[in-house]
Amino acid sequence: MQRHPIEAADMAAIVDGFGIDWAPLAGRTVCITGAAGFLPAYMVETMLYLNETRALGIRVLALARSRPGFERRFAHHAGRSDLVFIEQDISQPFTLDEQPDYIIHAASQASPKYYSSDPVGTLSANTLGTAALLELARRSHSRGFLYFSSSEVYGQPSRVPTAEGDYGVVDPTNVRACYAESKRMGENMCVSWHHQHGVPVKIVRPFHTYGPRMQLDDGRVYADFVAAILRGENIALKSDGLATRAFCYSADAVAGFWRVLLEGAPGAAYNIGNPDGEISMRALGQLLVGLYPEKGLTLSYVERAAGDNYMPSAVARGCPDIARAAALGWQPRTSLADGFRRTIESYL
Template sequence: MGSELTYRGHESQPVTDSYSPKPIKPWFLVTRPIRYLLREQRLVFVLVGIAIASLFFTAIPSSSHAPYDPSQMSGTDTFSYVPAVSHVGSSGFGSVRSGGKVPLGLKRKGLRIVVTGGAGFVGSHLVDRLIARGDSVIVVDNFFTGRKENVMHHFGNPNFELIRHDVVEPLLLEVDQIYHLACPASPVHYKFNPVKTIKTNVVGTLNMLGLAKRVGARFLLTSTSEVYGDPLQHPQKETYWGNVNPIGVRSCYDEGKRTAETLTMDYHRGAEVEVRIARIFNTYGPRMCIDDGRVVSNFVAQALRKEPLTVYGDGKQTRSFQYVSDLVEGLMRLMEGEHVGPFNLGNPGEFTMLELAEVVQETIDPNAKIEFKSNTEDDPHKRKPDISKAKELLGWEPKVSLRKGLPLMVKDFRQRIFGDHKEGSASTTTTTTTSSTSS
């Protein structure tokens, strides 16, 4: 029996055209957003939102800072420069506006910052500035030359942490910025254990650079003018390669810092770590170690104790002296800026040792005697920074003169040497603490 489903092509029904909607009128497309806003009073909400935002931004006044007056500051005072930075996550460093202002109505979000050597002389002043700016600060220090007293006023602050740790050993932290200051900086201290000194400069710097690479933090190395050695160029520019004795008694510090700079640049070029390098010249101020062998602290302590001022050699060797607040300002500008460096950070005002002794006599005791002794090995004859690069690229130069800054340091030293006793009292006592570390 044949199938009834027989194909009859000529009998197939005609196919009707597919459905087509009415064409959209041009005016309909133009009025669609307006009708959307009018529906359910959405336009009212938009207008109310704009009005609230306008009131919010106009009601908050822009902050202003008082002019900087070094004569009014003490050892723990903070200063007015607060660079604006965007918040940084652990995956990398955000955009930075050096010296800019936070947009009106927006509050700057604090960074998480580690300061190695943060309980030391310079480090503690840097911590003060960072805490005052609203950052969270972790101080890492092994207390070889640092003192808890330098940061005790931050105990109890939720934005402050203190870790007793030697940077020669690895450290794991989540931070946005690393200020690497850890290293004894005076001849008395770095000559005490030269092997430990060079390990701190090399292995410690490697550890901190490794941390910066892992967490995407920006890294600042505090190098030194000692990388120039006994310079044949005067004043010293950053392009000068130096005249350093690689096997001398100061080489653990001089060559250690030169190697630290090398490592920093290698991590920058090879691992794309964001780095900054500062070459620090002679710095003085409150919280310096009293008996650290550096000329300013030596002269001040000797004059207060009614001892002769010790001048080594003929006293004609020169140094430049910057107050600690100027240095901290330069370090922060360098960290927040966009230039790697190295940058000289120092005061170009040049003094011979005899001229410095005269300033100390004027400030403390006009009757103080001067005693000459033979010069120390590898002691540079001249030291003066050329800071034109820092002026041009960082907008930085020192503000505090020696005659203004020295009395602030004398006040701190007098309190620490004599305590509650009057100067000249028969019952004065002096405490000198010597720490030791093993290599």
């Protein structure tokens, strides 16, 4: 098995198209949690591609909760000596015999459907897991630690486009806050370990990100839209569709994550998103339908089914200010039409 051609092109774009200096990773051991997940898996793929094309000799310690899930995601890399799977729920106590040079903590239940069904599991990875990994970084004298936070830390943002200091209200007594509040706590843990122990932490706050291999059944609106297109079904909108979000193609976002890890300021947080990709859910549905006129699909409005666990956000508009990441030399470059077409065709 080989990478899908679209994924292979994405790897080439990440490695060669953003001017990132990969030399610091040469011969290093990188521990990454949530390794089979949508975005961290693309970071694993980046490292394996670097080994293939630049002979960097990176050793990847890939932590994931499910061996079958990991083996399905990386079936095309079976037998590689540079990819080591470690079965681990990051919210549970663990030991790691090796001392990683870099740690990327990306294990998290990011879908809103889990905020209602498993809030304890959602917050545990972002707090208990973060503390354990920061201690591992401290003991290992790691060269870099990247924490995956979220745009949800802004709550109801005080300004849109939202810069890294534009925090709004999050109600801690609302169960949906299990994600945002635990991401906030994880960030504070990072800066506290940096302040007290000198751990070289960097924080990324991804805004809405999409691309090949995203889970199409995780309950998020844009995933539902892509799944409908693939099934040849009309897109069903379960709201008035007026809320806007800024969507960033995964390869662009992953290049941003690497840029922050390798060149960002210790203790700082960086928005990673595409302000040019801001669009309403209604307009996004219309865009996707319009990409494939031969299918004859339409956009319709339906009520959510009884018992649906999805917990919608109260935020009407989400869009990042990316000036801080841009100052490092990173800019997203994929348009919505190109990105969603690539995403849909990656499943074919």
